[in-house]
Amino acid sequence: MKKIASLYILSLLCTPLWAANLSADNRIVESELNIYSARKEALIKPLLDKFSAQYDVKINLVTGKADALLARAKSEGKFSPVDIIITTDVGRLARAKSQSLTQPITATLPDYVTLKDQESHWVALTTRNRPIIINPLTVDADSITSYEDLIKPEFKGRVCIRSSSNIYNQSLVAAMLIQKGEAQTLAWSKGMVENFARRPKGGDRDQIKAVVSGVCDIAVANTYYLAAMRNADETTQAIANKVKVIWPNQSNRGVHLNISGISVAKHAKNTLAANLLIEYMLQKDAQSWYANTNHEYPVDPSIEWSDTLKAMGTFKHETIELNQVGELNGQALRIMDKAGWR
Template identity: 55%
Template sequence: MKRQFMVLLFSSVAAFVQAAEVNVYSARQEELIKPVLDKFSADTGIKVNLITGKPDELISRMASEGRNSPADVLISTDVGRLYRAQTQGLLQPVQSELLTKAIPAHLRDPQQHWFGLTLRARPVIYVPGKVDPTRINTIEDLTKPEFKGRICIRSSDNIYNQSMLAAMIASVGEAKTLEFAKGLVANFAQPPTGGDRDQIKAAAAGVCDIAIANTYYLAGMFDDAKDAAAAKAVKVLWPNQQDRGAHINISGAGVAKYAPNKAAAQQLIEYMVLPEAQNWYASKNHEYPVLADVAWSPVLQGFGTFKAEQLPLVKLGELNAKALQLMDQAGWK
């Protein structure tokens, strides 16, 4: 498979060798993306000009720049932002045999405006000895009265939580999702505050017994001396393994609507799903590769295998507004 991908990519590079640079707007932190971009430049001779920032700020910048935007590629950490950029007319469709072969259909836009580059899962994280894992078979089980005052999670402003609720709406409907949101809010240990790592650290510190967070945050804590003890104090539980599967999301990319270097932009996105790049994401960033035959990092392997949702991720964008509405009705601050 690797040879097939390399042939497809470098035949494309040969055809568009004139493209000398590509401008990337990335919502990913520089240290989490630059090594792959540097390798792309070394392999293709195409210079990468990188601008990093918060996803909504980058989308607003592209919108204000309009036809004069230098952006060639937008990289985001959640499908919700990619869908937002698409609906604002900031991305263009890409026809790529390599991308459609490499990336499962539910992890990319049906109209090819954006493509998943890595997977991130959002399971239940619990403190052993304080929580009986057999009492949690589904994410909905977190609304049980026995978990009152025991759950930590980020605010409703967080796109990861919005996407989690959007996925639930698509799977079980609005009524059951609202019931879940109300029950979860009733079981909060504290008003939502901080990021995913903060929820995990709160659980380890005894503020709560259960956290909901993306796996790559937990995995990264094992590599951080100041957070490693907290990471070792919790375990991962995969919910909904007997029905729809655990919630997943993506980091992904799309070609900007007015990309001045469209060919180079497409080459870069194609490069990022080659086995070498996918292996780097898996081993260094602790994210799940979109290529099934690329190994997970040892830390991710330690979290165990799991059944993931197979929902077309475009639904997470389509249902984002409804998810926010239900979270507001539930009192999720």
């Protein structure tokens, strides 16, 4: 027992030393760039490492949920060490801007960059789409040409989609809200709930698997997940190859579009490196890494897509003001609440 007690005291004494040593990483030096990223480390770190090596800038990274990171930046206030905020959804970028957590980007952006905030508070790095995915053996591909078709009575009990807590669905409904108005969006949400094959659960991949296993015939999922499945182990590939992508609303507004994007933090200490990173992320190298490793659509139109993406085909996408999608997120959720979409 004595031994345990002395071990105790020793460790207690050591704790602050150890903590101080590790937290020494927090010092803000000019050649360091501090990033809060809502993108998972594995999906962003390789690019950041390349940037770090090329420009001799030390990158410090914290990943986490977008809103939680924004709340952290907010409570840290003007002493916040964060220079760059990276997120996977336009809603969060809009929210960061409206909470005064960002500042205008000063980097010279390439001409093709159209997906950005009007005051340059954020810029898109990649785009992602949310098409309809069907089992071609059980569903006639011609019977679905739009999101609106999903609520046809013939699809009762045949549609799988994840929870409305998920940001991709919130953005999807928010975008519809802008283009179709509240009444129609509520009617559509109710129609969706009517046609659900099961209570929404699991992630996007689970919906695709459910289509193949026969739980449902139709799903809505981001291309990025399907593409990843088509490049995974053999069993998963076999599942993913059994479904077909339908690009909805091609004759009118286009498929739902979202972005992953980047902002310079309001109280950034190293705006120089921050803007440099943004320029770097929009260069061909980085853009083609996104297209080939993450299977996201690059914003640079000159970059060739990965074979998986090419195989899914080309499409027309929505062209609405993305900040608005972010602003209407809450309202979209309320509509889904009312429709009973959990």
